[in-house]
Amino acid sequence: MQYLLEQLEQDHQRILRMMYLLSKEINQLTGLNKGTANCDRILDILDYIQVYPEVWHHPTEDVLFQQLLTKDHINSSAVQKLLNEHPRLEALSTQLALIYSEFREADIRPSLRVLQLSRHYCSKQIAHIHDERNIFDAISARFNEQDWQIVNGILRENPVNQGDLKQIDYICRSDQLNQNHILTSRGLH
DSSP, rough: OOOHHHHHHHHHHHHHHHHHHHHHHHHHHTTSSSSSOOHHHHHHHHHHHHHHHHIIHHHHEEEEHHHHSOOOOOOOOHHHHHHHHHHEEEEEEEEHHHHHHHHHHOOOOOHHHHHHHHHHHHEEEEHHHHHHHHHHHHHOOOOOOOHHHHHHHHHHGGGGSOOHHHHHHHHHHHHHTTTOOHHSSSOOO
């Protein structure tokens, strides 16, 4: 089931592109980048992050990480840290989406504090992804066929993993958001 790790890595590349695009939009709000910041684009990025990782990506990682915790000689505190970060990152995504929605409605620019929170959010997401890549290496090295069968069985029980076309729609949406942006249109590793 290495294809599952490959899919999660593809997700990571898409999420990284979204974070770099969000950073670019934030920099435009502060005047660091040329161009006009687009609050609708910021909200589209946050919508993608609120839905795709939270509905499909994180639950899959959670199952993999829980299975990894059953293994010997695992840095369980590092795995547990990543598991604990998922709901925190999701809460921060929700908070930022609400804040930017209010700014769009009121047609005002975000405060310095909100811009700092936005940058913090981007850096936390990016660091989280890089930390997860180390855990994926541990999964590849330690999982046997029985582990993959257990993971597959648990994932099959989740109704969102049963041919939901919304997942494909969100992948396409992320590609469309990034389509015309040189910074994010190349593969990231």
